[in-house]
Amino acid sequence: MEAVVDELPVILGAFWLTVKLTVVSGLISLVWGIALAAMRVSPLPVLRGAGALYVNVLRNTPLTLIIVFCGLGLGTVMDVQFSDNLSLNSFWLSIIGLSAYTSAFVCEVVRAGINTVPLGQAEAARAIGLTFLQTLRLVILPQAVRTVIAPLGSLLNALVKNTTVAAAIGVMEAALRMKNLFDAHGDAIIPIFLGFAAGFVVLTLPLNLLSGRLARRLAVVR
Amino acid sequence: MTERGATVLYDVPGPRTRLRNNALTLAFGVVLLLVAFFVWTKFDEKGQWDGKLWQPFLRADTWTELILPGLLNTLVAAALAAVLALLFGAVFGIARLSDHRWVRIPAAVVVEAFRAVPVLMLIFFAQYGGSLAGLVVTEFTAVVFGLTVYNGSVLAEIVRAGILAVPRGQAEAGYAIGLRKNQVMRVILLPQAVTAMMPAIVSQLVVLLKDTALGFVVAYADLLNAGARVVPANYANLIPSVIVIAVVYIAINLALGYLAAWLERRSRRSRKVTADPAAAEQAGGEVAFVR
Numbered sequence: 372m373e374a375v376v377d378e379l380p381v382i383l384g385a386f387w388l389t390v391k392l393t394v395v396s397g398l399i400s401l402v403w404g405i406a407l408a409a410m411r412v413s414p415l416p417v418l419r420g421a422g423a424l425y426v427n428v429l430r431n432t433p434l435t436l437i438i439v440f441c442g443l444g445l446g447t448v449m450d451v452q453f454s455d456n457l458s459l460n461s462f463w464l465s466i467i468g469l470s471a472y473t474s475a476f477v478c479e480v481v482r483a484g485i486n487t488v489p490l491g492q493a494e495a496a497r498a499i500g501l502t503f504l505q506t507l508r509l510v511i512l513p514q515a516v517r518t519v520i521a522p523l524g525s526l527l528n529a530l531v532k533n534t535t536v537a538a539a540i541g542v543m544e545a546a547l548r549m550k551n552l553f554d555a556h557g558d559a560i561i562p563i564f565l566g567f568a569a570g571f572v573v574l575t576l577p578l579n580l581l582s583g584r585l586a587r588r589l590a591v592v593r
Numbered sequence: 594m595t596e597r598g599a600t601v602l603y604d605v606p607g608p609r610t611r612l613r614n615n616a617l618t619l620a621f622g623v624v625l626l627l628v629a630f631f632v633w634t635k636f637d638e639k640g641q642w643d644g645k646l647w648q649p650f651l652r653a654d655t656w657t658e659l660i661l662p663g664l665l666n667t668l669v670a671a672a673l674a675a676v677l678a679l680l681f682g683a684v685f686g687i688a689r690l691s692d693h694r695w696v697r698i699p700a701a702v703v704v705e706a707f708r709a710v711p712v713l714m715l716i717f718f719a720q721y722g723g724s725l726a727g728l729v730v731t732e733f734t735a736v737v738f739g740l741t742v743y744n745g746s747v748l749a750e751i752v753r754a755g756i757l758a759v760p761r762g763q764a765e766a767g768y769a770i771g772l773r774k775n776q777v778m779r780v781i782l783l784p785q786a787v788t789a790m791m792p793a794i795v796s797q798l799v800v801l802l803k804d805t806a807l808g809f810v811v812a813y814a815d816l817l818n819a820g821a822r823v824v825p826a827n828y829a830n831l832i833p834s835v836i837v838i839a840v841v842y843i844a845i846n847l848a849l850g851y852l853a854a855w856l857e858r859r860s861r862r863s864r865k866v867t868a869d870p871a872a873a874e875q876a877g878g879e880v881a882f883v884r
Binding site: 539564 | 604625636709714717718725804820842843846850
């Protein structure tokens, strides 16, 4: 138990990194995922094909492989540098991997939401002369996004846990920090594990409650 | 789905729209090609398309000596973890529906706790906690442990939702003809629930297969390890090697994905089942299909 109390600042620092990874890659994948969904429902076969290819490739590749590709492939071989600071650099490289992967799932969720919007909505929008992009932006997406708040919440929840995969390229987030503390305090493995597990419960539980409440509050009445 | 989604958003194009769509197709096609060209030249600058780096994949011994053993290890770990996770899921899913509070509540705590913890942390914990208890924990054991308890917990939720999706009348009819609790579960509820759960279970198994790649972090000799450590160590071709390995993963997962879709169509058609496959799908659902 003392080990957990003594190392509390280190543990909190690791979770702060987890939170940063989650928030930054969550925002990027939300934007990119909605853009991909727009591509996948567009009238242009070129865009539909490109979107479908992206989603199917990324969704069926293990996240660890994607992160390793970003860290070693882009980072080391291709020499993509975001910062001179090594740990900051792998932080951004893992953000690329996490966002690229998560956005494929965001796209599929948003597309499922678009399919729940009744036909009449888009027909009415076209009848008053809105273009495809206007229809999407002003009529369809606001309703679609509201119906998929709960699934998006689950995605965010999964993203919190997925950030631990960044450990594969040495980002010192919660899981890798926990391993280091195991090495340092061989006698306190169970308290340390329980401490980190509690940290993840603290991060994910409010997310679940919040997304459930938001989903109910913003539900579109039909 | 796509067709309906598409027609929601636009009409059958008239002559003017067709012209504009053609122009836009050309424009976006050019943009996409430019993006592809940019990526191609960037990789080319670093000599990544050099035949020397790709040539090892045309030789049989690269596959038989380096890649296929990794693939085999991945499949073995996935298969064992899948069987154990299915057992874990069945036991805890049914335990959560128990009439006895002292069974129901601990089962719920276990399932909820393991679902909240990332698989990688469970793998690390198996390694260190196991050796604390005096056990020899190989990378294989640690990976299988992590995958089993995490996916088992998700499967437990799928099982529970699948059983709850069988209409109540089925169980009531069973009791009315004098069956016992475990007979009702075994003879009436489970057979119907399993058919309804099948698509959700298969999608969860895809997740499990993908997650075996986490073994890379603890140096388990799996497919990703072969592609990102072993082959590049021999030929210094990390990027080609990772791309080839990714294609193998994608092929396996797509095949499993088609299996899930086929099972879903089949259980939709089947008249013997009263439960709704969609209900079970949603339980493991959103979380399941990401991880």
